[in-house]
Each structure stands twice: as C-alpha cells, then as structure tokens.
Amino acid sequence: MKNALPVNANDCVIQIEHELSSHDLFYGHGTDNSWSEAQWLLTSVLTSDGVEKITAQTCITAPQMSRINELLAKRINDKVPLAYLLQEAWFAGYCFYVDERALVPRSPIAELINHSFEPLLKEAPETILDLCCGSGCIGLACALAFPESRVILADISTQALAVAEINIKRFGLEERVSVRHSDLYQQITENFDLIVSNPPYVPQDEYLALPHEYLAEPALGLVSEQQGLGIPVKILKETGAHLRDKGLLILETGYTWPDLQKALPQVPFLWLDFEEGGEGVAAINSTQLHEHFQNKN
C-alpha cells in the first residue's frame, strides 16, 4: 500500500482489505473472508508493537506501516496463511503459537469446548486425550475449559509436538498437560474420559487440488489414505479400548463425513450442528464403540 502518512486504523484496515480482496487468495485458515483477515493483520501488528487500545482513530506509524506492507506482500505473493506469517492463531478464544510445523487451528470443535461439551458430557472429564494434536490447540483449550483435568497431546509428528510444547508453556500448563509421540494409539497405554481427535481426512487426489494456502501446511496433517477414511476408521476401531466407562469420543472428519457414515451404516454417529460454522464432527460413546468395533480390528 502506498500511503501518505499519517493514516488512522480505520483507513488502514479498509486499505488492507482492498489489497487482499484484489488478489486471488483463499481464506480458510483462521478467517473466512478478507475483512476479518485485514482486521487480524492490523490488530496483530499494532498489539505486537505495544499498542494497548486500538480505536478507529489510532495513528499508524511509519514502521508499523512498513511491517503491514511486508506482511501483505508475503500473503499476496507467496499465498502463505496469515497465521504462519504472524505465528499466531486464535482458537476457542485463545491465541496459540503456530508455524509451518503444525496445521493452522480452525476446527469447529472449538465451539464444543466453549460450551464444555454440554450436553454431551454429564461430568467434567478428569482425563483427556487429544489424538492427532498438531499445535495442541484442542487439548490445551480442553485443559483450560476443565481446570482439574489431565491432558495428553499425541501426534506422530515430532515437529508438531515441538509446537504443542511451546503452547503448553505459553499457557503455563506443564503440570497438567504432556505430549506423547505416537502413531495413533501405539504409545498410549492410558484410558480416558474424553478423547478428541481432528485427524487427517483429505483424500490424496483432492489434496493436490486444494488452494495454494494448504500447501504451506504439513501434508501429514491433511492427507489420509482410503479416500480420506483410513485414519478416522482406525481411530474408531481402536478408541473403545482407551475410553473409560461412560467415556466419549469426539471425532472430526470434516466434509468427508457422509462417506464415513456410508462406509459404516450401522454405526450410530451423532453428527453435531454448529452455530459458528463447520461440519463433520461426530460424538460416539464408549458403549457404542464397543458394540460396533470390539473384536473387529
């Protein structure tokens, strides 16, 4: 943007939005439109520069404007998700650290966490597993929602776990939350009241056709064999053995959910509705998992 300074925050956000919407960009990594992304970019630059209260009249300084232009150029030219450029992503009301080692948090499960999984959970869970944790956003937001709980964040990627560890420290949760390097349940010996999982579920051929922004993310976090169903089905088969009595699995399979339901027509998935957008998240309890998957591995 070429501005004659001074410019205020109101004019600046309008100009950022104009720049973003004039280019062929995809929104789906923390925002779903150019206006929200413009606000996020400006707010992040100002707050990281020590501005505590931002109003429409807040004056943008020359160094702030040059930082905004630098970020805009990378967003537009490289089509990198803004979350990676800012190294932050908002999830369930909390600001997480992110970088290219882990997926950008965006699961609709945030809405369930903000409602403490009511009415699905009758009691606060004491033990929680975030399987396929990436940045740890789901498990850590659960730990914050249930202050008495103990949480394990598990992932096959040591790189993603390094990001999760940064977030454990960021929220001061070292005493209650730990990471576990595991291929699904291979290194998990414990049982849990609540298991939450947002695993990879994108079919390989569809991955190759995704907008450029997704290619900045680790493919390991997105792609699953068997037309996207391979990992979700493995999780369904193995979870019963790791849930306590009355335990609950929350499993996200996104837009592939009709395929999963079609592949397993007898399984009584409860597909959840979201006020804030999103689809393909199922609740299924330990009794149902035992009934439909025990001894069928």
Ligand SMILES: C[S@@+](CC[C@H](N)C(=O)[O-])C[C@H]1O[C@@H](n2cnc3c(N)ncnc32)[C@H](O)[C@@H]1O
């Ligand atoms: C869709 S990302 C979700 C990350 C995080 N839960 C979130 O919502 O942002 C899926 C994660 O699963 C991990 N993953 C892929 N295959 C796995 C496996 N076999 N066992 C454990 N984790 C796996 C990836 O490394 C990635 O971090």
